[in-house]
Amino acid sequence: MNKFRLTRWLISLxxxxxxxxxxxxxSLIMIVTSFRFPGxxxxxxxLTAPETTAxxxxxGLYGMTLEAYHFFFSDILYAEIFLKSFVVATTSTLICLIxxxxxxxxxxxxxxxxxxxxxxxxxxxxxxNFLIRIYAWMIILGPESAFxxxxxxxxQAFGFExxxxxxxxxxxxxxxxxxxxxxxxxxLYTNLEKHDPVLLDxxxxxxxxxxxxxxxxxxxxxxxxxxxxxxxxxxxxxxxFAIPDIxxxxxxxxxxxxxxxxxxxxxxxxxxxTLSIMLMLAVLCVTGLFTLLARPRVPR
Numbered sequence: 001m002n003k004f005r006l007t008r009w010l011i012s013l014x015x016x017x018x019x020x021x022x023x024x025x026x027s028l029i030m031i032v033t034s035f036r037f038p039g040x041x042x043x044x045x046x047l048t049a050p051e052t053t054a055x056x057x058x059x060g061l062y063g064m065t066l067e068a069y070h071f072f073f074s075d076i077l078y079a080e081i082f083l084k085s086f087v088v089a090t091t092s093t094l095i096c097l098i099x100x101x102x103x104x105x106x107x108x109x110x111x112x113x114x115x116x117x118x119x120x121x122x123x124x125x126x127x128x129n130f131l132i133r134i135y136a137w138m139i140i141l142g143p144e145s146a147f148x149x150x151x152x153x154x155x156q157a158f159g160f161e162x163x164x165x166x167x168x169x170x171x172x173x174x175x176x177x178x179x180x181x182x183x184x185x186x187x188l189y190t191n192l193e194k195h196d197p198v199l200l201d202x203x204x205x206x207x208x209x210x211x212x213x214x215x216x217x218x219x220x221x222x223x224x225x226x227x228x229x230x231x232x233x234x235x236x237x238x239x240x241f242a243i244p245d246i247x248x249x250x251x252x253x254x255x256x257x258x259x260x261x262x263x264x265x266x267x268x269x270x271x272x273x274t275l276s277i278m279l280m281l282a283v284l285c286v287t288g289l290f291t292l293l294a295r296p297r298v299p300r
Contacts, residue, residue, distance in 0.1 A: 027280070034273035035064045042267025068274040078258075078275070082282070085255040088169075089237040092176040096184040096233050097226065099177070104188035104225075105218075108195070119189070122182050130179070134246050137175055141166040141247070171247035176237050183236075184229040191225025192218075223293070231290040235283050255279055 037045040047063060072078055107118045125133060140147050143164060152162040165171055195218065203213045241256030248254075255275065262272030 030273045030276055034068055034270055034277055035066065036270050037063075037065055037067070038268050038270050042269075044269055068270040071271060072274050072278065081253060081255055081258055082278070085238055086282075088172065088176070088254060089234045092173060092180065092237045093184075093230050093234045095173065095177050096181050097230065100181055100184035100188055100229065101222075101226075104185050104192055107185075107189050108192035115193075119186075122185050125182065131242070131246075133179070134175055134243060137171070137178065137247060138166060141171050141174065166247065167249040167252075169248070169252055172244050172252050175243040175247045176240065179243065180233040180237060183232040187229040187232065188222065188225045191222050191228075195221055227290050227293045231287060234290075235286060238283060238286070239279055
């Protein structure tokens with residue numbers, strides 16, 4: 001019994017320490033920071049007033065406060081930015097799902113000798129730097145690129161005005177879908193390649209056509225992969241700031257950009273921590289929802 005307990009502690013202690021050091025402690029620091037006053041020149045004000053300042057009776061700028069939370073909930077602008085971030089994350093997730101499902105099904109239904117090569121092609125973009133790939137899209141979507149000239153020529157042929165694709169919501173969607181598409185393909189493939197083809201044969205014997213076999217057999221079985229892939233796409237996009245910074249315009253500020261600006265631009269650390277906590281709560285709610293939806297349902 002003692003040996004079993006020792007083994008259990010040796011197995012569980014490293015991940016527990018990892019979560020405490022790299023998640024619990026930083027989260028606690030962030031929570032405490034959100035209740036602090038901002039410093040006069042950025043950062044944080046001291047918790048206790050210096051003796052000279054305390055003698056002057058100016059102790060109201062020290063200690064803990066709810067000012068950052070009051071500021072967040074008193075301005076609808078931040079709710080709008082949160083909503084916009086959710087819309088971008090949801091749209092990116094849906095586009096990734098629509099594009100990834102056929103690719104994952106193709107890989108799962110291919111001969112085994114070709115699967116490894118196809119999986120390699122899916123993950124091959126990770127071999128290059130993230131920023132290099134995003135800057136490449138700046139060249140592709142730039143106003144002088146061949147792609148932009150082609151799209152604008154087609155629009156002008158139909159009587160529409162030319163459009164600026166770079167520094168627009170369209171460019172942000174292209175970047176987020178491009179970066180996160182493999183995270184949708186891989187969970188879907190892992191799920192689809194485990195499906196038993198006998199179930200499809202049985203449905204065909206019962207008179208189901210191709211679409212009926214997909215919607216009644218393949219799609220319900222693939223829902224755990226759909227929810228897992230959706231979580232891997234939705235959650236990172238929700239807090240992303242690099243792609244909107246590089247490919248988006250001045251009107252494409254998402255919650256990740258706002259948090260970055262609070263810490264690195266205005267240096268209002270308490271308000272930046274408040275925004276981070278709100279984002280973390282939103283991510284936890286979304287994660288719980290995806291976990292609940294991805295849970296296998298036992299038939300009664």
